[in-house]
Amino acid sequence: xxxxxxxxxxxxxxxxxxxxxxxxxxxxxxxxxxxxxxxxxxxxxxxxxxxxxxxxxxxxxxxxxxxxxxxxxxxxxxxxxxxxxxxxxxxxxxxxxxxxxxxxxxxxxxxxxxxxxxxxxxxxxxxxxxxxxxxxxxxxxxxxxxxxxxxxxxxxxxxxxxxxxxxxxxxxxxxxxxxxxxxxxxxxxxxxxxxxxxxxxxxxxxxxxxxxxxxxxxxxxxxxxxxxxxxxxxxxxxxxxxxxxxxxxxxxxxxxxxxxxxxxxxxxxxxxxxxxxxxxxxxxxxxxxxxxxxxxxxxxxxxxxxxxxxxxxxxxxxxxxxxxxxxxxxxxxxxxxxxxxxxxxxxxxxxxxxxxxxxxxxxxxxxxxxxxxxxxxxxxxxxxxxxxxxxxxxxxxxxxxxxxxxxxxxxxxxxxxxxxxxxxxxxxxxxxxxxxxxxxxxxxxxxxxxxxxxxxxxxxxxxxxxxxxxxxxxxxxxxxxxxxxxxxxxxxxxxxxxxxxxxxxxxxxxxxxxxxxxxxxxxxxxxxxxxxxxxxxxxxxxxxxxxxxxxxxxxxxxxxxxxxxxxxxxxxxxxxxxxxxxxxxxxxxxxxxxxxxxxxxxxxxxxxxxxxxxxxxxxxxxxxxxxxxxxxxxxxxxxxxxxxxxxxxxxxxxxxxxxxxxxxxxxxxxxxxxxxxxxxxxxxxxxxxxxxxxxxxxxxxxxxxxxxxxxxx
Numbered sequence: 047x048x049x050x051x052x053x054x055x056x057x058x059x060x061x062x063x064x065x066x067x068x069x070x071x072x073x074x075x076x077x078x079x080x081x082x083x084x085x086x087x088x089x090x091x092x093x094x095x096x097x098x099x100x101x102x103x104x105x106x107x108x109x110x111x112x113x114x115x116x117x118x119x120x121x122x123x124x125x126x127x128x129x130x131x132x133x134x135x136x137x138x139x140x141x142x143x144x145x146x147x148x149x150x151x152x153x154x155x156x157x158x159x160x161x162x163x164x165x166x167x168x169x170x171x172x173x174x175x176x177x178x179x180x181x182x183x184x185x186x187x188x189x190x191x192x193x194x195x196x197x198x199x200x201x202x203x204x205x206x207x208x209x210x211x212x213x214x215x216x217x218x219x220x221x222x223x224x225x226x227x228x229x230x231x232x233x234x235x236x237x238x239x240x241x242x243x244x245x246x247x248x249x250x251x252x253x254x255x256x257x258x259x260x261x262x263x264x265x266x267x268x269x270x271x272x273x274x275x276x277x278x279x280x281x282x283x284x285x286x287x288x289x290x291x292x293x294x295x296x297x298x299x300x301x302x303x304x305x306x307x308x309x310x311x312x313x314x315x316x317x318x319x320x321x322x323x324x325x326x327x328x329x330x331x332x333x334x335x336x337x338x339x340x341x342x343x344x345x346x347x348x349x350x351x352x353x354x355x356x357x358x359x360x361x362x363x364x365x366x367x368x369x370x371x372x373x374x375x376x377x378x379x380x381x382x383x384x385x386x387x388x389x390x391x392x393x394x395x396x397x398x399x400x401x402x403x404x405x406x407x408x409x410x411x412x413x414x415x416x417x418x419x420x421x422x423x424x425x426x427x428x429x430x431x432x433x434x435x436x437x438x439x440x441x442x443x444x445x446x447x448x449x450x451x452x453x454x455x456x457x458x459x460x461x462x463x464x465x466x467x468x469x470x471x472x473x474x475x476x477x478x479x480x481x482x483x484x485x486x487x488x489x490x491x492x493x494x495x496x497x498x499x500x501x502x503x504x505x506x507x508x509x510x511x512x513x514x515x516x517x518x519x520x521x522x523x524x525x526x527x528x529x530x531x532x533x534x535x536x537x538x539x540x541x542x543x544x545x546x547x548x549x550x551x552x553x554x555x556x557x558x559x560x561x562x563x564x565x566x567x568x569x570x571x572x573x574x575x576x577x578x579x580x581x582x583x584x585x586x587x588x589x590x591x592x593x594x595x596x597x598x599x600x601x602x603x604x605x606x607x608x609x610x611x612x613x614x615x616x617x618x619x620x621x622x623x624x625x626x627x628x629x630x631x632x633x634x635x636x637x638x639x640x641x642x643x644x645x646x647x648x649x650x651x652x653x654x655x656x657x658x659x660x661x662x663x664x665x666x667x668x669x670x671x672x673x674x675x676x677x678x679x680x681x682x683x684x685x686x687x688x689x690x691x692x693x694x695x696x697x698x699x700x701x702x703x704x705x706x707x708x709x710x711x712x713x714x715x716x717x718x719x720x721x722x723x724x725x726x727x728x729x730x731x732x733x734x735x736x737x738x739x740x741x742x743x744x745x746x747x748x749x750x751x752x753x754x755x756x757x758x759x
Contacts, residue, residue: 070133071113072100077130078116084124084146109136117141119165120721127171129154136160143189143753144168144721153178163187167213167753170194180205187211191238195219199244204230211236215263222246228254228276238263238749240287247271248293253279261572261745265289265313272296273317278303285572285745289313296326309572309660309743438526439496440515441503447473449517452526457481465607470529479514480530484523484607492518495609499525502602505574509566511589511599525606530597535559536585538594539673550712553719555594556674557754560726562596563588564748567667570601571660571744578602581658583666584647585673646680646691650736661738667747668692668733675727677710692734699731722754 068076072095079093093103101108107115113134119141126149131137137158143165150173161182172194179185180202188206191213198221199214209231219242228251235257245268253276255262262284269291277286278301286302287310294316297303308321318326438449457469466484473479495518503513517524532538541548551559570578580587580601587600649665652658672695673680682694689697698708709723716723729750735741742750 067096067098069099069111071135072097074130074133075100075103075106075113075116078128081128082123082125084122086122089118089121089123107139112136115139115141118145120144122146124148127152127155131155132157134158139163139165141165142169147171149173151176156181160184165189166193167191168193172196174198175200175203177202179203182206183208185209186233189213190217191215193217197221199223201226206231208233210234210257213238214242215239216241218242219244223249225249226251228252231255233257235259239267240264241266243268245269248274248277250274250276253277255280258284261285261287261749263287264291267291269293273298273303275300275303277301283573286310287745293317297322309577438515438517441500441513445515447477452479452481452517452524465603478529478531480511480527482525482527482603484525491609495523495606498602498606498609501576502606505570505578505601507566507569507574509562509596509598510569510601511597525603527599528597530589530599531592532590532594534586535588535590535596535670538590539585539677540679550677550710551594551674553713553716553723557722557726557751559588559590559594559596560671560674561748561751563598563667563670564744564751566596566598567663568744568748570598571663577660579658579660580663580666582647583663583670584644585670588670643680649738651738659738660744661741664733664741664744664747665738667744668730668741671726671730671733675710675723675730676708677712695731725754726751 076093076095079090082090085091089104091104093100097103099108099111100106100113101111105116105118106113107117114136115138116131116134117139120143123142123145125147127142127147129152131140132152132154135158138160139162141163144167147166147169148171151171153176156176156178159181162184163186165187167189168191170193171190174197175190175195177200179188179200183206185206186208188209189211192215194217195214196218199219201224203209204224204226207230210233212231212234213236215238219239222245223239227249232254234255237255237258238261240263244264248264248269248271252262253274256279258280262280265287266289269288270293272295273288273293275298278298280286280302282302284302289309289311290313293311293314296319297311297317299320308323311317311322318324438447438452451473452471455471455473457471460468460470460480462468466482469481469483471479471481499513499516503516506512511530512528513525514528515526517526533542538551567580567583570580578601580598582600582604583598587598589597589599591597647666647669649662652662669680669692672691676695678691680691682689682691684694695708705720705724708727713719713723729742729747732740732742733747
């Protein structure tokens with residue numbers, strides 16, 4: 047017995063000697079290392095007990111020899127979170143995202159009262175959030191998403207007045223949101239509670255969260271009852287996602303809830319009213335009273351003191367003599383207008399009709415336009431409309447050139463297609479533009495063209511090509527865009543015939559492009575004025591700027607071409623695009639004549655449904671992701687036959703082929719980013735699901751890609 051005690055004392059002394067040189071904070075982190083069961087990448091190999099402080103250890107940041115940050119993301123660490131982390135007196139940031147930590151959150155962690163960010167998403171942590179979290183008065187970011195947490199969200203959380211980013215999505219939280227949620231978290235900028243089991247009413251005070259930005263995501267929960275009208279008080283640019291809950295009643299039509307598409311409310315069978323096609327009945331709460339219509343005063347229609355709506359019993363209409371006088375006045379007025387119209391017609395057209403003459407790339411149809419404006423047999427527009435048509439119409443204040451400058455400019459053909467010719471145009475002052483000539487015809491539909499093109503011209507996003515101006519005449523229609531200098535994504539991925547040298551895109555550049563496209567599409571789908579659909583997204587329609595930033599082009603082009611009469615082969619109302627200007631052997635469909643490059647980007651339901659949907663764009667985007675990951679053309683040669691690109695990827699997965707068979711060999715130098723590539727592959731596969739309902743929204747895709755932040759590693 048005595049020998050055993052001596053041996054135990056020896057072991058304890060030896061253990062103290064091992065870490066004896068470490069300060070208190072180093073000892074705390076050494077205990078954290080002991081809680082790690084697996085470290086396959088050796089991320090903690092330089093955590094040595096012989097050091098005096100832990101400030102040189104991987105993932106540790108110190109200030110005045112005090113640990114302020116522990117950041118070890120995406121290192122496949124397996125273990126639990128020790129309570130000793132809470133003893134780090136000036137700890138500000140903890141980032142252990144995308145590892146394999148399990149167990150619960152230790153209560154003692156919240157003894158680090160200066161904690162500003164706690165990022166633990168993408169682990170397997172479980173249990174409830176301790177109420178002690180309310181002690182963190184300086185907490186600004188709390189991200190516990192993609193874990194296994196359960197229980198209710200603690201009421202003490204509303205004590206974290208400085209909280210800006212709250213993401214608890216994709217867990218198993220239950221219960222209701224506490225009252226005071228909206229008045230307590232007044233600094234909140236991001237809120238994501240999606241994919242949980244939260245129930246009860248949405249707090250009415252959430253409309254007080256005036257600092258919110260982006261998307262408020264309450265989707266895929268069990269919230270019930272009506273949508274609080276106070277949500278309309280949120281900033282108008284905020285997108286409110288309430289899909290797939292148990293909400294009921296009329297959708298309030300106020301503030302941030304106005305002009306939202308149906309995609310924000312689907313999955314709630316009890317909801318009614320615009321923008322849903324399910325009309326509200328008269329007994330639906332909030333429907334039926336004049337006050338429920340925001341544009342009518344409560345006392346509409348006005349009533350007199352006797353309740354007769356302003357009509358007296360003796361007021362039986364106009365007298366017979368009054369009616370005769372009104373009719374006679376109308377006849378005289380019509381005659382005068384007819385005489386005036388005839389005079390103007392002959393006066394204007396006395397100058398004679400000048401013949402159109404060809405003259406350079408853009409001059410056809412513009413000769414003689416300044417000499418006189420005459421009605422033509424194939425035009426139904428009024429004189430004032432003709433004046434509008436024969437001028438260059440700018441769509442923003444940055445347009446400083448006029449039509450004459452455009453016609454005198456040097457022009458170079460960039461490409462030709464069934465939708466017309468695209469020119470690179472260099473003005474005298476050096477400004478470079480891209481001008482698309484839509485062709486001739488379509489003179490009867492100017493107003494329709496004008497409405498469509500001006501709506502497109504209002505779109506402003508860094509990842510969408512900007513339409514700056516347009517020109518319309520009977521036989522000339524021009525669209526003037528910003529010129530994007532680095533060609534198309536199709537060329538950047540696969541090269542182009544005649545290229546002397548081809549430099550493959552690095553993974554970081556591909557990630558930048560993928561994120562940019564996702565942001566542009568999310569803007570079109572959810573944040574643009576009309577919740578647009580592109581309808582024909584492919585790499586040839588994505589242009590790359592000077593810093594390889596992506597710009598989605600040809601948006602709305604198919605409809606404009608239909609109106610202008612310059613596109614003879616458009617299918618239904620879908621947008622079309624130019625043929626890729628590359629030598630792609632996959633375009634030779636010897637063995638499968640129904641398989642074309644264009645069809646590879648079309649969602650399966652496109653063959654059955656006439657009207658494009660946002661989920662079509664999601665599918666097309668997924669194919670583009672797969673193309674960028676693999677570096678392959680969209681049609682794969684398999685033996686003596688050809689296979690759809692998506693089907694080929696799915697076949698590789700079914701046959702459990704190694705990842706190297708799918709990834710672009712040119713990405714071999716980025717092997718340290720393999721986890722990121724796998725994550726993007728999973729996102730792509732979610733986008734190309736056969737069922738449209740199973741595909742994510744572009745906003746969710748964009749958020750998922752943003753989390754793959756290479757700069758944070």
